[in-house]
Amino acid sequence: MKSFSRRRFIQSTMIGAAGVTAFPLFQSFTAGANNTIRIGFIGLGQQAINLLNGFSRIPGVQIVAGADVYGIKRQRFELRLKEFYKSRNELVDVKTYKDYREIIDRKDIDAVVIATPDHWHALMAIDACNAGKDVYQEKPITFTIKESLKVAEAVRRNNIIFATGSQQRSDSNYQHAVNMVHKQANGFGELKKVSAYVGPGPDPYNLPKEEIPADLDWTKWLGPLSFVHYNSKLNPPITIDPPTRETFWARWRYYKETGGGFTCDWGAHNFDIGQWGLKKDYSGPVKVIPPGYQGTEHLTFVYDNGLEMVNEPYDDKKTLGIKFWGSDGWIEVSRGSYAASNDLLLPPKDENADEGLYERSSLHLEDFINSVKSRRDPIVPVEIGQRTATCCILGNIALELKRPVRWSPEEQYFINDPEAEKYFHRDYENGYKL
Numbered sequence: 001m002k003s004f005s006r007r008r009f010i011q012s013t014m015i016g017a018a019g020v021t022a023f024p025l026f027q028s029f030t031a032g033a034n035n036t037i038r039i040g041f042i043g044l045g046q047q048a049i050n051l052l053n054g055f056s057r058i059p060g061v062q063i064v065a066g067a068d069v070y071g072i073k074r075q076r077f078e079l080r081l082k083e084f085y086k087s088r089n090e091l092v093d094v095k096t097y098k099d100y101r102e103i104i105d106r107k108d109i110d111a112v113v114i115a116t117p118d119h120w121h122a123l124m125a126i127d128a129c130n131a132g133k134d135v136y137q138e139k140p141i142t143f144t145i146k147e148s149l150k151v152a153e154a155v156r157r158n159n160i161i162f163a164t165g166s167q168q169r170s171d172s173n174y175q176h177a178v179n180m181v182h183k184q185a186n187g188f189g190e191l192k193k194v195s196a197y198v199g200p201g202p203d204p205y206n207l208p209k210e211e212i213p214a215d216l217d218w219t220k221w222l223g224p225l226s227f228v229h230y231n232s233k234l235n236p237p238i239t240i241d242p243p244t245r246e247t248f249w250a251r252w253r254y255y256k257e258t259g260g261g262f263t264c265d266w267g268a269h270n271f272d273i274g275q276w277g278l279k280k281d282y283s284g285p286v287k288v289i290p291p292g293y294q295g296t297e298h299l300t301f302v303y304d305n306g307l308e309m310v311n312e313p314y315d316d317k318k319t320l321g322i323k324f325w326g327s328d329g330w331i332e333v334s335r336g337s338y339a340a341s342n343d344l345l346l347p348p349k350d351e352n353a354d355e356g357l358y359e360r361s362s363l364h365l366e367d368f369i370n371s372v373k374s375r376r377d378p379i380v381p382v383e384i385g386q387r388t389a390t391c392c393i394l395g396n397i398a399l400e401l402k403r404p405v406r407w408s409p410e411e412q413y414f415i416n417d418p419e420a421e422k423y424f425h426r427d428y429e430n431g432y433k434l
Contacts, residue, residue, distance in 0.1 A: 043116030071215030122147035146425035164385030187342030189328030199262030
């Protein structure tokens with residue numbers, strides 16, 4: 001783990017695993033005028049707009065600032081917020097910045113929402129923590145395993161509320177499914193295997209070079225990344241007049257040079273639920289086996305109790321979801337869908353999922369705001385976000401090496417594998433340091 005304190009991380013992990021009610025983890029919080037929590041957004045793309053729609057409707061929350069290296073996104077953010085507050089007859093001064101540090105430096109901002117590409121997550125989160133800002137951070141929380149450990153350390157060192165944007169944890173369907181698994185409910189029995197389908201890993205960057213828009217600072221967008229040329233699929237086009245949103249998710253997430261592929265994008269959702277069901281929230285796999293290795297068909301995560309989580313479809317539609325296999329039955333859960341081998345395993349009829357609004361889940365965002373007020377960990381605290389990100393990244397490392405990777409969840413490091421160690425972190429470029 002190099003410069004990271006193993007003991008400090010393990011202590012914080014034990015606290016999280018034990019539950020927060022017995023541990024006064026955080027310092028007291030003083031909100032702004034009239035007990036208002038003032039939020040700044042960092043990264044103003046498609047997911048930020050979804051989160052803007054969710055956070056802006058929570059009582060006691062004001063969104064007062066946004067930062068992005070793309071000028072048209074700053075313009076859209078400011079217009080939308082001003083129109084929103086005007087419709088409510090509220091006077092809120094909204095400012096936008098090119099440099100996120102101007103939000104971090106503002107004393108009147110209590111929390112930040114980080115919704116940038118993954119390669120910026122760690123630097124921004126650590127800066128926010130050191131400035132005393134609470135953080136809602138999109139998943140996966142970091143681009144590398146070393147970054148995830150550094151972020152977890154910064155959160156606990158600075159007594160910060162940190163929420164991971166794994167919205168499925170706040171959905172009653174997923175909660176019920178995991179509860180049935182953990183209870184070894186009648187009709188399910190003992191957990192035998194988890195099928196968590198997320199899709200493939202990242203591909204090499206192969207988009208053609210295009211002209212950089214005049215109001216996009218491409219050098220700042222790249223930040224610590226090695227240089228890749230610009231293509232508009234990395235920043236989907238939008239317009240202001242008429243207002244046109246992105247029509248697809250930015251493609252940076254699907255390339256090795258700029259993202260983690262579906263392994264990290266959807267893995268941060270479905271592997272997260274899988275580890276929850278396996279009771280490995282504060283642990284992780286001990287071995288990761290790539291497809292094609294000695295007859296292994298799908299990417300497979302092996303845990304210390306012998307159970308496996310497999311990136312395999314469980315239906316003909318290749319649903320991005322989870323299937324828990326028990327000794328007596330099974331449970332399938334995905335966004336807006338729940339099925340089981342026995343009616344006893346179904347959710348109560350009066351229990352509904354969060355209406356499929358996963359990108360701006362009101363329950364998940366409200367949980368973060370309530371945590372900021374109460375100074376208690378949210379439903380997905382930093383340690384769970386860290387373990388989930390690690391699981392996803394380990395999957396990509398096994399895919400890259402085309403052989404099994406052995407991992408110590410206790411030490412959070414590779415076991416006798418110098419080749420895999422090279423992927424523990426990526427060297428930062430352009431003068432940036434972790």
